[in-house]
Amino acid sequence: MSRTESDCLFCRILKGEVPATEVHSTPTTFAFRDINPQAPTHVLVIPREHITDAAELEAGHGRVLADMYVTANAVARSEGIDGSGYRLVFNVGRDSGNSVPHLHLHVLGGRVMSWPPG
Numbered sequence: 001m002s003r004t005e006s007d008c009l010f011c012r013i014l015k016g017e018v019p020a021t022e023v024h025s026t027p028t029t030f031a032f033r034d035i036n037p038q039a040p041t042h043v044l045v046i047p048r049e050h051i052t053d054a055a056e057l058e059a060g061h062g063r064v065l066a067d068m069y070v071t072a073n074a075v076a077r078s079e080g081i082d083g084s085g086y087r088l089v090f091n092v093g094r095d096s097g098n099s100v101p102h103l104h105l106h107v108l109g110g111r112v113m114s115w116p117p118g
């Protein structure tokens with residue numbers, strides 16, 4: 001197990017201490033359904049390593065970031081939204097509404113989305 005934080009919600013999901021609906025799992029990433037979905041498909045892709053948010057990323061995180069996008073691609077295919085399209089989102093900081101301090105990539109799809117986001 002990579003470095004985790006005992007009081008971090010998503011680290012606790014990784015350890016099986018908090019239940020989640022798994023969509024995809026790899027040695028470095030985990031994908032599960034958002035508890036409050038904002039689209040027919042709303043999956044969160046997280047690294048197994050605890051990284052607080054995208055503002056904490058450094059060049060050395062390149063491998064795990066690529067792994068997260070490869071997992072998102074697998075999720076899009078398995079959810080059947082790879083043809084229709086989808087949105088990938090990292091929220092960072094207060095104005096974005098970021099609420100869980102463990103890096104997570106939102107995979108949103110299954111409906112037409114507006115731009116700019118609200």
Ligand code: 5GP
Nearest residue numbers: 009020032033034035036091097098099100
């Ligand atoms: P953020 O707003 O930080 O970018 O996204 C956090 C996401 O985590 C939200 O969409 C929220 O619904 C989801 N979330 C919060 N707590 C839980 C939980 O216990 N389980 C799951 N599956 N999702 C959660």
Ligand code: ZN
Nearest residue numbers: 008011050102
């Ligand atoms: Zn964590």
